[in-house]
Amino acid sequence: MTTLDNRPNTALLVVDVQNAVVDEGYExxxxxxxxxxxxxxxxxxxxxxxxVQHSDDGLVRGSEEWRIVGELNQEEAEPVVEKSYGxxxxxxxxxKVLAERGVGRLVVVGAETDACIRSTLHGAIVRGYDATLVGDAHTTVDKTEWGGIAPELVIAHTNLYWRYQAAPGRKGGTVMSEDVDFSG
Incomplete structure:
Protein backbone atom coordinates (compact mmCIF):
# COMPACT_ATOMS: atom_id res chain seq x y z
CA MET A 1 0.00 0.00 0.00
CA THR A 2 2.96 2.39 0.19
CA THR A 3 2.47 5.65 -1.67
CA LEU A 4 6.04 5.46 -2.98
CA ASP A 5 6.22 4.55 -6.68
CA ASN A 6 8.16 1.46 -7.73
CA ARG A 7 9.05 0.56 -4.15
CA PRO A 8 7.67 -2.99 -3.68
CA ASN A 9 10.38 -4.24 -1.30
CA THR A 10 10.50 -4.58 2.46
CA ALA A 11 13.49 -3.86 4.71
CA LEU A 12 14.18 -4.71 8.34
CA LEU A 13 15.13 -1.47 10.09
CA VAL A 14 17.20 -2.08 13.24
CA VAL A 15 17.15 1.15 15.25
CA ASP A 16 19.73 2.02 17.91
CA VAL A 17 20.44 -1.43 19.33
CA GLN A 18 23.60 0.01 20.81
CA ASN A 19 25.32 -0.87 24.07
CA ALA A 20 24.45 2.27 26.04
CA VAL A 21 20.95 2.49 24.57
CA VAL A 22 19.75 -1.02 25.43
CA ASP A 23 21.98 -2.12 28.31
CA GLU A 24 19.26 -1.31 30.85
CA GLY A 25 16.37 -1.85 28.46
CA TYR A 26 13.25 -3.66 29.59
CA GLU A 27 13.64 -7.41 28.88
CA VAL A 52 20.65 2.79 12.46
CA GLN A 53 23.09 4.17 15.03
CA HIS A 54 22.49 7.26 17.12
CA SER A 55 25.23 9.61 18.26
CA ASP A 56 25.18 12.83 20.26
CA ASP A 57 27.12 14.48 23.09
CA GLY A 58 26.23 11.65 25.46
CA LEU A 59 26.67 8.83 22.95
CA VAL A 60 29.98 9.45 21.23
CA ARG A 61 30.51 7.97 17.77
CA GLY A 62 33.12 5.22 17.87
CA SER A 63 32.89 4.64 21.63
CA GLU A 64 32.07 1.24 23.13
CA GLU A 65 28.73 2.65 24.31
CA TRP A 66 27.91 3.64 20.70
CA ARG A 67 28.59 0.21 19.18
CA ILE A 68 25.88 -2.24 18.18
CA VAL A 69 25.44 -4.88 20.92
CA GLY A 70 27.78 -7.84 20.68
CA GLU A 71 25.01 -10.41 20.20
CA LEU A 72 24.11 -8.91 16.82
CA ASN A 73 26.48 -9.22 13.91
CA GLN A 74 26.21 -6.55 11.31
CA GLU A 75 27.40 -7.76 7.91
CA GLU A 76 29.81 -5.57 5.96
CA ALA A 77 27.44 -5.18 3.00
CA GLU A 78 24.53 -4.02 5.16
CA PRO A 79 24.06 -0.25 5.23
CA VAL A 80 24.49 1.75 8.42
CA VAL A 81 22.63 5.04 8.81
CA GLU A 82 24.06 7.42 11.38
CA LYS A 83 21.65 9.81 13.04
CA SER A 84 21.53 12.55 15.65
CA TYR A 85 17.75 12.95 15.99
CA GLY A 86 14.98 10.61 17.11
CA LYS A 96 18.48 7.28 -0.22
CA VAL A 97 19.48 3.87 1.20
CA LEU A 98 15.88 2.64 1.02
CA ALA A 99 15.23 4.10 -2.45
CA GLU A 100 18.31 2.33 -3.83
CA ARG A 101 16.82 -0.95 -2.63
CA GLY A 102 13.27 -0.25 -3.84
CA VAL A 103 11.94 -0.30 -0.27
CA GLY A 104 8.46 1.05 0.44
CA ARG A 105 7.69 -1.02 3.54
CA LEU A 106 9.62 -1.13 6.81
CA VAL A 107 9.62 -3.69 9.59
CA VAL A 108 10.91 -1.77 12.61
CA VAL A 109 12.73 -3.11 15.68
CA GLY A 110 15.07 -1.61 18.27
CA ALA A 111 15.19 1.12 20.90
CA GLU A 112 13.99 3.22 22.53
CA THR A 113 10.26 2.64 22.23
CA ASP A 114 9.19 6.05 23.53
CA ALA A 115 11.79 8.01 21.58
CA CYS A 116 13.51 6.85 18.41
CA ILE A 117 11.12 3.99 17.63
CA ARG A 118 8.01 6.21 17.80
CA SER A 119 9.72 9.04 15.94
CA THR A 120 10.94 6.74 13.18
CA LEU A 121 7.56 5.03 12.77
CA HIS A 122 5.81 8.38 12.38
CA GLY A 123 8.60 9.65 10.13
CA ALA A 124 8.14 6.65 7.87
CA ILE A 125 4.36 7.00 7.57
CA VAL A 126 4.48 10.72 6.77
CA ARG A 127 7.13 10.06 4.10
CA GLY A 128 4.93 7.49 2.32
CA TYR A 129 6.16 4.20 3.78
CA ASP A 130 4.17 1.39 5.28
CA ALA A 131 5.69 0.75 8.72
CA THR A 132 5.19 -2.38 10.79
CA LEU A 133 6.33 -2.44 14.42
CA VAL A 134 7.49 -5.78 15.83
CA GLY A 135 5.78 -5.76 19.22
CA ASP A 136 8.21 -8.03 21.05
CA ALA A 137 11.38 -6.65 19.44
CA HIS A 138 11.62 -3.12 20.84
CA THR A 139 12.53 -1.86 24.28
CA THR A 140 13.03 1.18 26.45
CA VAL A 141 14.57 2.02 29.79
CA ASP A 142 12.70 2.89 32.98
CA LYS A 143 11.98 6.64 33.05
CA THR A 144 9.56 6.62 35.99
CA GLU A 145 11.87 8.72 38.17
CA TRP A 146 11.36 11.57 35.66
CA GLY A 147 7.58 11.15 35.51
CA GLY A 148 7.40 8.55 32.76
CA ILE A 149 5.32 5.41 32.92
CA ALA A 150 6.76 1.94 33.49
CA PRO A 151 8.59 0.54 30.46
CA GLU A 152 6.25 -2.42 30.02
CA LEU A 153 3.33 0.04 29.79
CA VAL A 154 5.20 2.23 27.28
CA ILE A 155 5.78 -0.84 25.13
CA ALA A 156 2.21 -2.11 25.48
CA HIS A 157 0.73 1.30 24.67
CA THR A 158 2.95 1.76 21.61
CA ASN A 159 2.06 -1.72 20.35
CA LEU A 160 -1.63 -0.95 20.81
CA TYR A 161 -1.80 2.42 19.12
CA TRP A 162 0.55 1.49 16.26
CA ARG A 163 -1.58 -1.60 15.50
CA TYR A 164 -4.27 0.73 14.16
CA GLN A 165 -2.09 3.43 12.59
CA ALA A 166 -2.90 4.33 8.99
CA ALA A 167 -2.84 7.22 6.55
CA PRO A 168 -4.16 7.58 2.99
CA GLY A 169 -2.46 4.87 0.96
CA ARG A 170 -0.24 3.80 3.87
CA LYS A 171 -0.56 1.50 6.82
CA GLY A 172 1.10 0.86 10.11
CA GLY A 173 0.54 -2.23 12.18
CA THR A 174 2.00 -4.23 15.03
CA VAL A 175 2.90 -7.92 14.84
CA MET A 176 4.86 -10.25 17.07
CA SER A 177 8.19 -11.55 15.77
CA GLU A 178 6.84 -15.00 14.90
CA ASP A 179 4.17 -13.35 12.73
CA VAL A 180 6.47 -11.07 10.70
CA ASP A 181 5.83 -11.46 6.99
CA PHE A 182 8.62 -9.85 5.00
CA SER A 183 6.72 -10.43 1.75
CA GLY A 184 4.20 -7.74 2.58
Missing part, protein backbone atom coordinates in the same frame (compact mmCIF):
# COMPACT_ATOMS: atom_id res chain seq x y z
CA UNK A 28 16.87 -6.55 27.07
CA UNK A 29 18.14 -10.08 26.44
CA UNK A 30 14.83 -11.38 25.11
CA UNK A 31 14.40 -8.35 22.84
CA UNK A 32 17.95 -8.59 21.46
CA UNK A 33 17.40 -12.32 20.83
CA UNK A 34 14.16 -11.58 18.93
CA UNK A 35 15.96 -8.94 16.86
CA UNK A 36 18.79 -11.39 16.14
CA UNK A 37 16.29 -13.97 14.96
CA UNK A 38 14.62 -11.47 12.65
CA UNK A 39 17.98 -10.32 11.26
CA UNK A 40 18.88 -13.93 10.45
CA UNK A 41 15.51 -14.58 8.88
CA UNK A 42 15.64 -11.40 6.80
CA UNK A 43 19.06 -12.39 5.46
CA UNK A 44 17.87 -15.90 4.56
CA UNK A 45 14.86 -14.42 2.75
CA UNK A 46 16.94 -11.84 0.87
CA UNK A 47 15.37 -8.90 2.73
CA UNK A 48 17.65 -5.89 3.24
CA UNK A 49 18.75 -5.25 6.81
CA UNK A 50 19.41 -1.57 7.51
CA UNK A 51 21.12 -0.57 10.75
CA UNK A 87 13.51 10.16 13.64
CA UNK A 88 15.90 7.94 11.67
CA UNK A 89 15.01 9.86 8.49
CA UNK A 90 15.81 13.32 9.85
CA UNK A 91 19.06 14.71 8.44
CA UNK A 92 20.29 11.24 7.36
CA UNK A 93 20.69 9.26 4.15
CA UNK A 94 18.06 6.67 5.15
CA UNK A 95 15.68 7.68 2.35
Missing amino acids: RDAVVAKIGGLVGRARREGVPVVW DSFEDTDLE
Whole structure:
Protein backbone atom coordinates (compact mmCIF):
# COMPACT_ATOMS: atom_id res chain seq x y z
CA MET A 1 0.00 0.00 0.00
CA THR A 2 2.96 2.39 0.19
CA THR A 3 2.47 5.65 -1.67
CA LEU A 4 6.04 5.46 -2.98
CA ASP A 5 6.22 4.55 -6.68
CA ASN A 6 8.16 1.46 -7.73
CA ARG A 7 9.05 0.56 -4.15
CA PRO A 8 7.67 -2.99 -3.68
CA ASN A 9 10.38 -4.24 -1.30
CA THR A 10 10.50 -4.58 2.46
CA ALA A 11 13.49 -3.86 4.71
CA LEU A 12 14.18 -4.71 8.34
CA LEU A 13 15.13 -1.47 10.09
CA VAL A 14 17.20 -2.08 13.24
CA VAL A 15 17.15 1.15 15.25
CA ASP A 16 19.73 2.02 17.91
CA VAL A 17 20.44 -1.43 19.33
CA GLN A 18 23.60 0.01 20.81
CA ASN A 19 25.32 -0.87 24.07
CA ALA A 20 24.45 2.27 26.04
CA VAL A 21 20.95 2.49 24.57
CA VAL A 22 19.75 -1.02 25.43
CA ASP A 23 21.98 -2.12 28.31
CA GLU A 24 19.26 -1.31 30.85
CA GLY A 25 16.37 -1.85 28.46
CA TYR A 26 13.25 -3.66 29.59
CA GLU A 27 13.64 -7.41 28.88
CA ARG A 28 16.87 -6.55 27.07
CA ASP A 29 18.14 -10.08 26.44
CA ALA A 30 14.83 -11.38 25.11
CA VAL A 31 14.40 -8.35 22.84
CA VAL A 32 17.95 -8.59 21.46
CA ALA A 33 17.40 -12.32 20.83
CA LYS A 34 14.16 -11.58 18.93
CA ILE A 35 15.96 -8.94 16.86
CA GLY A 36 18.79 -11.39 16.14
CA GLY A 37 16.29 -13.97 14.96
CA LEU A 38 14.62 -11.47 12.65
CA VAL A 39 17.98 -10.32 11.26
CA GLY A 40 18.88 -13.93 10.45
CA ARG A 41 15.51 -14.58 8.88
CA ALA A 42 15.64 -11.40 6.80
CA ARG A 43 19.06 -12.39 5.46
CA ARG A 44 17.87 -15.90 4.56
CA GLU A 45 14.86 -14.42 2.75
CA GLY A 46 16.94 -11.84 0.87
CA VAL A 47 15.37 -8.90 2.73
CA PRO A 48 17.65 -5.89 3.24
CA VAL A 49 18.75 -5.25 6.81
CA VAL A 50 19.41 -1.57 7.51
CA TRP A 51 21.12 -0.57 10.75
CA VAL A 52 20.65 2.79 12.46
CA GLN A 53 23.09 4.17 15.03
CA HIS A 54 22.49 7.26 17.12
CA SER A 55 25.23 9.61 18.26
CA ASP A 56 25.18 12.83 20.26
CA ASP A 57 27.12 14.48 23.09
CA GLY A 58 26.23 11.65 25.46
CA LEU A 59 26.67 8.83 22.95
CA VAL A 60 29.98 9.45 21.23
CA ARG A 61 30.51 7.97 17.77
CA GLY A 62 33.12 5.22 17.87
CA SER A 63 32.89 4.64 21.63
CA GLU A 64 32.07 1.24 23.13
CA GLU A 65 28.73 2.65 24.31
CA TRP A 66 27.91 3.64 20.70
CA ARG A 67 28.59 0.21 19.18
CA ILE A 68 25.88 -2.24 18.18
CA VAL A 69 25.44 -4.88 20.92
CA GLY A 70 27.78 -7.84 20.68
CA GLU A 71 25.01 -10.41 20.20
CA LEU A 72 24.11 -8.91 16.82
CA ASN A 73 26.48 -9.22 13.91
CA GLN A 74 26.21 -6.55 11.31
CA GLU A 75 27.40 -7.76 7.91
CA GLU A 76 29.81 -5.57 5.96
CA ALA A 77 27.44 -5.18 3.00
CA GLU A 78 24.53 -4.02 5.16
CA PRO A 79 24.06 -0.25 5.23
CA VAL A 80 24.49 1.75 8.42
CA VAL A 81 22.63 5.04 8.81
CA GLU A 82 24.06 7.42 11.38
CA LYS A 83 21.65 9.81 13.04
CA SER A 84 21.53 12.55 15.65
CA TYR A 85 17.75 12.95 15.99
CA GLY A 86 14.98 10.61 17.11
CA ASP A 87 13.51 10.16 13.64
CA SER A 88 15.90 7.94 11.67
CA PHE A 89 15.01 9.86 8.49
CA GLU A 90 15.81 13.32 9.85
CA ASP A 91 19.06 14.71 8.44
CA THR A 92 20.29 11.24 7.36
CA ASP A 93 20.69 9.26 4.15
CA LEU A 94 18.06 6.67 5.15
CA GLU A 95 15.68 7.68 2.35
CA LYS A 96 18.48 7.28 -0.22
CA VAL A 97 19.48 3.87 1.20
CA LEU A 98 15.88 2.64 1.02
CA ALA A 99 15.23 4.10 -2.45
CA GLU A 100 18.31 2.33 -3.83
CA ARG A 101 16.82 -0.95 -2.63
CA GLY A 102 13.27 -0.25 -3.84
CA VAL A 103 11.94 -0.30 -0.27
CA GLY A 104 8.46 1.05 0.44
CA ARG A 105 7.69 -1.02 3.54
CA LEU A 106 9.62 -1.13 6.81
CA VAL A 107 9.62 -3.69 9.59
CA VAL A 108 10.91 -1.77 12.61
CA VAL A 109 12.73 -3.11 15.68
CA GLY A 110 15.07 -1.61 18.27
CA ALA A 111 15.19 1.12 20.90
CA GLU A 112 13.99 3.22 22.53
CA THR A 113 10.26 2.64 22.23
CA ASP A 114 9.19 6.05 23.53
CA ALA A 115 11.79 8.01 21.58
CA CYS A 116 13.51 6.85 18.41
CA ILE A 117 11.12 3.99 17.63
CA ARG A 118 8.01 6.21 17.80
CA SER A 119 9.72 9.04 15.94
CA THR A 120 10.94 6.74 13.18
CA LEU A 121 7.56 5.03 12.77
CA HIS A 122 5.81 8.38 12.38
CA GLY A 123 8.60 9.65 10.13
CA ALA A 124 8.14 6.65 7.87
CA ILE A 125 4.36 7.00 7.57
CA VAL A 126 4.48 10.72 6.77
CA ARG A 127 7.13 10.06 4.10
CA GLY A 128 4.93 7.49 2.32
CA TYR A 129 6.16 4.20 3.78
CA ASP A 130 4.17 1.39 5.28
CA ALA A 131 5.69 0.75 8.72
CA THR A 132 5.19 -2.38 10.79
CA LEU A 133 6.33 -2.44 14.42
CA VAL A 134 7.49 -5.78 15.83
CA GLY A 135 5.78 -5.76 19.22
CA ASP A 136 8.21 -8.03 21.05
CA ALA A 137 11.38 -6.65 19.44
CA HIS A 138 11.62 -3.12 20.84
CA THR A 139 12.53 -1.86 24.28
CA THR A 140 13.03 1.18 26.45
CA VAL A 141 14.57 2.02 29.79
CA ASP A 142 12.70 2.89 32.98
CA LYS A 143 11.98 6.64 33.05
CA THR A 144 9.56 6.62 35.99
CA GLU A 145 11.87 8.72 38.17
CA TRP A 146 11.36 11.57 35.66
CA GLY A 147 7.58 11.15 35.51
CA GLY A 148 7.40 8.55 32.76
CA ILE A 149 5.32 5.41 32.92
CA ALA A 150 6.76 1.94 33.49
CA PRO A 151 8.59 0.54 30.46
CA GLU A 152 6.25 -2.42 30.02
CA LEU A 153 3.33 0.04 29.79
CA VAL A 154 5.20 2.23 27.28
CA ILE A 155 5.78 -0.84 25.13
CA ALA A 156 2.21 -2.11 25.48
CA HIS A 157 0.73 1.30 24.67
CA THR A 158 2.95 1.76 21.61
CA ASN A 159 2.06 -1.72 20.35
CA LEU A 160 -1.63 -0.95 20.81
CA TYR A 161 -1.80 2.42 19.12
CA TRP A 162 0.55 1.49 16.26
CA ARG A 163 -1.58 -1.60 15.50
CA TYR A 164 -4.27 0.73 14.16
CA GLN A 165 -2.09 3.43 12.59
CA ALA A 166 -2.90 4.33 8.99
CA ALA A 167 -2.84 7.22 6.55
CA PRO A 168 -4.16 7.58 2.99
CA GLY A 169 -2.46 4.87 0.96
CA ARG A 170 -0.24 3.80 3.87
CA LYS A 171 -0.56 1.50 6.82
CA GLY A 172 1.10 0.86 10.11
CA GLY A 173 0.54 -2.23 12.18
CA THR A 174 2.00 -4.23 15.03
CA VAL A 175 2.90 -7.92 14.84
CA MET A 176 4.86 -10.25 17.07
CA SER A 177 8.19 -11.55 15.77
CA GLU A 178 6.84 -15.00 14.90
CA ASP A 179 4.17 -13.35 12.73
CA VAL A 180 6.47 -11.07 10.70
CA ASP A 181 5.83 -11.46 6.99
CA PHE A 182 8.62 -9.85 5.00
CA SER A 183 6.72 -10.43 1.75
CA GLY A 184 4.20 -7.74 2.58
